[in-house]
Amino acid sequence: MQLALLAPTKSFQYNTDIPSRALTVSQLEKCTNLDGIKQVHANMLKTGLVLDPMCVSRLLSVSASPPTGDLSYARSLFERIASPNTFMWNAMVRGYSDCGEPEGALILYIHMLSDSVPHNFHTFPFLLKACCDPSFIGETLQIHNHIVKFGFGTEIFTVNSLIHAYAACGRVESARLVFDRAPGRDIVTWNSIIDAYVKSSELEMAYQMFKEMPEKNVVSWTTMISGLASAGSNREALRLFHEMQIEGIEPDAAALGSTLSACASLGAIEQGRYIHMHIERNKIKTDSMLECGLIDMYAKSGDIEEALKVFKKSKRKCISVWTAIISGLAIHGQARDALYWYSEMQKEGLKPNPITFTAILSACVYAGLVEEGRILFASIKSVHGLSPSMQHYGCLADLLGRAGLLQEAKEVIDTMPIKPNAIVLGALLKACLIHGNPELGKVIGKKLIEMDPGHGGRYVHTASVFGAAGEWEEAARVRGMMKEKSIEKLPGSSNITINGIVHEFFAGDNSHPCIEEIHGMWNRVSKRLEEEEYRPEVGNLLLDLEDDEKEIAISRHSEKLAIAFGLLRTEKKVTLRIFKNLRVCEDCHTVTKMISKIYGRQIIMRDKTRFHEFSNGICSCGDYW
DNA sequence: ATAGGGTTAG
Numbered sequence: 001m002q003l004a005l006l007a008p009t010k011s012f013q014y015n016t017d018i019p020s021r022a023l024t025v026s027q028l029e030k031c032t033n034l035d036g037i038k039q040v041h042a043n044m045l046k047t048g049l050v051l052d053p054m055c056v057s058r059l060l061s062v063s064a065s066p067p068t069g070d071l072s073y074a075r076s077l078f079e080r081i082a083s084p085n086t087f088m089w090n091a092m093v094r095g096y097s098d099c100g101e102p103e104g105a106l107i108l109y110i111h112m113l114s115d116s117v118p119h120n121f122h123t124f125p126f127l128l129k130a131c132c133d134p135s136f137i138g139e140t141l142q143i144h145n146h147i148v149k150f151g152f153g154t155e156i157f158t159v160n161s162l163i164h165a166y167a168a169c170g171r172v173e174s175a176r177l178v179f180d181r182a183p184g185r186d187i188v189t190w191n192s193i194i195d196a197y198v199k200s201s202e203l204e205m206a207y208q209m210f211k212e213m214p215e216k217n218v219v220s221w222t223t224m225i226s227g228l229a230s231a232g233s234n235r236e237a238l239r240l241f242h243e244m245q246i247e248g249i250e251p252d253a254a255a256l257g258s259t260l261s262a263c264a265s266l267g268a269i270e271q272g273r274y275i276h277m278h279i280e281r282n283k284i285k286t287d288s289m290l291e292c293g294l295i296d297m298y299a300k301s302g303d304i305e306e307a308l309k310v311f312k313k314s315k316r317k318c319i320s321v322w323t324a325i326i327s328g329l330a331i332h333g334q335a336r337d338a339l340y341w342y343s344e345m346q347k348e349g350l351k352p353n354p355i356t357f358t359a360i361l362s363a364c365v366y367a368g369l370v371e372e373g374r375i376l377f378a379s380i381k382s383v384h385g386l387s388p389s390m391q392h393y394g395c396l397a398d399l400l401g402r403a404g405l406l407q408e409a410k411e412v413i414d415t416m417p418i419k420p421n422a423i424v425l426g427a428l429l430k431a432c433l434i435h436g437n438p439e440l441g442k443v444i445g446k447k448l449i450e451m452d453p454g455h456g457g458r459y460v461h462t463a464s465v466f467g468a469a470g471e472w473e474e475a476a477r478v479r480g481m482m483k484e485k486s487i488e489k490l491p492g493s494s495n496i497t498i499n500g501i502v503h504e505f506f507a508g509d510n511s512h513p514c515i516e517e518i519h520g521m522w523n524r525v526s527k528r529l530e531e532e533e534y535r536p537e538v539g540n541l542l543l544d545l546e547d548d549e550k551e552i553a554i555s556r557h558s559e560k561l562a563i564a565f566g567l568l569r570t571e572k573k574v575t576l577r578i579f580k581n582l583r584v585c586e587d588c589h590t591v592t593k594m595i596s597k598i599y600g601r602q603i604i605m606r607d608k609t610r611f612h613e614f615s616n617g618i619c620s621c622g623d624y625w
Numbered sequence: 626a627t628a629g630g631g632t633t634a635g
Contacts (some may be wrong), residue, residue, distance in 0.1 A: 090626085094626085120626095121626070122626045123626095124626095124627095125626050125627050126626070126627095128627085129626095129627085156627080157626055157627045158626095158627080159627090160626095160627040160628070161626085161627045161628090162627095163627090163628090164627070164628065186627095187628080188627055188628045189627090189628085190628090191627095191628040191629070192627075192628050193628095194628090194629095195628065195629070198629095217628095217629095218629080219628055219629045220628085220629080221629085222628095222629040222630065223628075223629045223630095224629090225629090225630090226629065226630060227629095229630095252629095252630090253630070254629050254630040255629080255630075256630080257629095257630035257631060258629075258630045258631090259630090260630085260631080261630075261631065264631095287630095287631095288631080289630055289631045289632090290630080290631075291631085292630095292631035292632050293630075293631050293632090294631095295631090295632080296631070296632065319632085320631065320632045321631090321632080322632090323631095323632045323633085324631075324632045325632090326632090327632065327633075328632090353632095354633075355632055355633045356632085356633095357633090358632095358633045358634060359632075359633070361634075362633085362634060365634075389633090389634095390634080391633060391634045392634080393634085394634040394635085395634045396634090397634090398634060398635080399634095422635090423634065423635050424634075424635085426635055427634075427635055430635075457635090583635085608635070609634090609635065
């Protein structure tokens with residue numbers, strides 16, 4: 001049945017129906033699901049309002065908007081309208097854009113053109129939203145042409161959307177050109193160009209524009225904060241969050257979420273707790289993104305119990321919230337709990353996504369659950385019908401490599417359908433070192449240096465592999481290559497926060513103002529360790545040094561300096577929290593276990609990949625890392 | 626109507 005919606009019959013009287021019309025519109029706006037929409041639609045059929053363009057427009061717009069609506073329902077409605085007006089076309093274009101069907105939006109636009117439907121101010125913003133991917137650069141350029149041709153080149157919403165679309169297509173220069181030529185700029189124009197620079201990793205330009213803009217709102221600040229956090233400038237991000245509050249801008253969920261991610265990277269639990277308090281005090285509505293941020297922050301800051309509290313309190317947990325707690329449990333070595341929640345998640349009817357697989361696989365990697373890991377890897381395809389990604393193959397190879405199954409790990413890498421990247425090979429190289437397979441290690445090491453010639457760690461590990469094989473000349477040659485190209489190894493560093501002040505130590509670093517006191521403390525610790533039959537494990541240390549020099553070098557590892565400082569400056573029984581940027585070495589691990597027993601201290605150490613919780617002489621990792 | 630946030634193998 002075709003409804004002649006734009007030609008109301010004479011019996012339909014607008015004037016007397018205005019109240020019911022307003023009621024219908026407000027009912028539509030209150031709909032929370034498709035059933036609600038269908039009920040209002042049914043009423044419209046009864047009252048005749050289904051012939052009213054205004055009501056139909058609203059009906060269409062609500063039906064086409066996720067998450068309440070349903071695009072196919074909207075589509076069937078739309079197809080029954082004899083000649084839809086611009087608003088209705090726009091609503092459909094927006095629906096396709098918002099539902100992640102950009103092609104649908106573009107096809108609709110082409111039909112709109114061939115039907116000679118006039119554009120209005122809303123058309124291009126909706127349409128450009130569909131072009132936010134580098135693969136749509138061609139369409140974006142053509143739409144830009146249309147914008148000029150149809151006279152929307154000076155319309156600010158359209159211009160802003162165009163800047164955003166160019167940025168999302170990876171064309172920051174084009175975005176800038178549109179920005180420079182814009183006849184007027186509002187706060188959105190500025191925020192869009194800042195985001196364009198952030199997304200193309202030009203943080204300095206982004207910051208320059210941020211400083212230049214005449215007025216900033218919470219979006220401007222959040223764009224900058226999240227940009228800094230994703231570039232690894234986490235301290236700067238926190239500084240900006242602080243500045244924003246001084247400026248009197250109230251942070252909303254997005255601002256808090258971005259800041260939490262900076263806290264998580266730093267392990268800045270005090271600031272993280274402050275944000276959590278701020279959320280509760282100001283009754284900021286937590287969405288799943290914010291919950292994810294809180295869980296991640298607590299987990300990465302060493303407080304997995306608090307992360308679990310947030311997780312359990314979360315209502316209607318989406319897949320990301322489950323994934324966040326699984327990956328949190330993984331880095332704490334609590335693989336059994338991770339597996340438990342992974343199965344609970346599926347009982348609730350949620351399907352794991354590729355990130356969930358990475359999280360649950362890494363839980364198996366850190367705990368050495370080889371069989372469970374193999375089964376989970378196989379399930380990606382057999383149960384979930386998805387193809388494993390580089391991350392998943394990497395996890396599998398790492399799982400096998402760490403467990404000493406080096407040949408199997410190599411087979412995974414040799415036969416995987418994706419070309420392995422440096423991260424995957426790096427994990428295997430490390431496994432060769434730990435499990436003493438210099439033959440395989442040498443091959444992998446050489447390959448890695450070719451792939452990643454600017455990465456100091458690749459040379460260091462490769463030289464170590466040669467050293468472990470007794471090929472000292474080759475080891476020296478690799479180190480020579482590194483020197484020749486003046487490639488620096490990332491220096492090991494550890495930090496500890498005492499009374500809110502972060503103290504950072506580097507290996508062999510003497511710059512701390514209390515360094516003599518720290519060395520004195522370490523000498524006393526060493527004596528106690530020797531009484532317990534400790535001997536430094538210098539065997540793995542492949543420096544060109546005599547054994548006693550090696551002992552001094554190893555005793556100056558950054559985590560040891562941080563622990564000595566922590567013992568000096570905190571009360572007995574206070575837990576020491578150390579953050580290290582690299583994987584902890586064998587000797588430091590042994591020593592920390594002993595210190596936890598001798599001094600009766602709990603020591604929590606976050607290394608590059610996971611947590612070690614030392615207490616009474618044992619570590620939560622079970623000496624497997 | 627247009628702009629900002631989270632979970633990912635080392």
